[in-house]
Amino acid sequence: MVEITLTVNGQTHHVEVEARWLLADVLRERLGLTGTHLGCEQGVCGACTVLLNGRPARSCLTLAVSVDQAEIVTVEGLAEPDGSLHPVQEAFWQEHALQCGFCTPGFLMTAAHFLNENPNPTRQEIREALSGNLCRCTGYQHIVNAVERAAASMRREGQSHDIS
Incomplete structure (x- = not known):
């Protein structure tokens, strides 16, 4: 076992992990943050997306020991x-x-980061930014509409919601 220190959603955690444990497992099993979902466990679906030192990362592919001293934001840390x-x-x-909500946390994390980087995106840019996240239920139209609405809302309020 190796002790690592993580700052997750602004709170510092000291966690003992085995070298083979994945960040997603530590978040879910050791810290009880079950909003990070495990779908494909191969980095393809994006359901496990978190912000790792301010950048989107697949927590199902990230070894926990490799992120010692990292800052992580999960979907639980997205709200104010x-x-x-x-x-x-x-x-x-x-x-x-x-719809079913399984993919939603990954989409939320990806979209929030994207809008901090690009506050005035086109629909095509939104689609490209979300292309690494998969949904089996919605057909993506409502997701793109939501990101477009969020961008407009953030611009209207003059807000930057820095979540990194």
């Missing part, structure tokens, strides 16, 4: 400290951009 929803979460709700 007062509990209000992040604009991307609000837009997903308003646009009915989820």
Whole structure:
């Protein structure tokens, strides 16, 4: 066992891990943050996407020992400290951009990061940014609409929701 230190959603955790454990497993099993979903466990579907030092990362492919001292944001850390929803979460709700919800956390994390990088995206840019996340239920139209709505909301409010 190796002890690592992670800052997850602004809170520091000291966790003993085995060298073979994945970040997704540590988040879910050791820290109880079950919003990070495991779908394909091969880095293809994007359901396990978290922000790792400010960048989207597949937690199902990331060895926990390799992220000692890292800052991680999971879907549980996306909402504001007062509990209000992040604009991307609000837009997903308003646009009915989820059905079964399994892929939603990965889409939310990817979209939130993308909008911090590109606050005025075209629909094509949104589609490209989300192309690494898979959904079996929605057909993507509502998801693209939600990201477009979130971008407009963030611009209107003059907000940058830096989640890194």
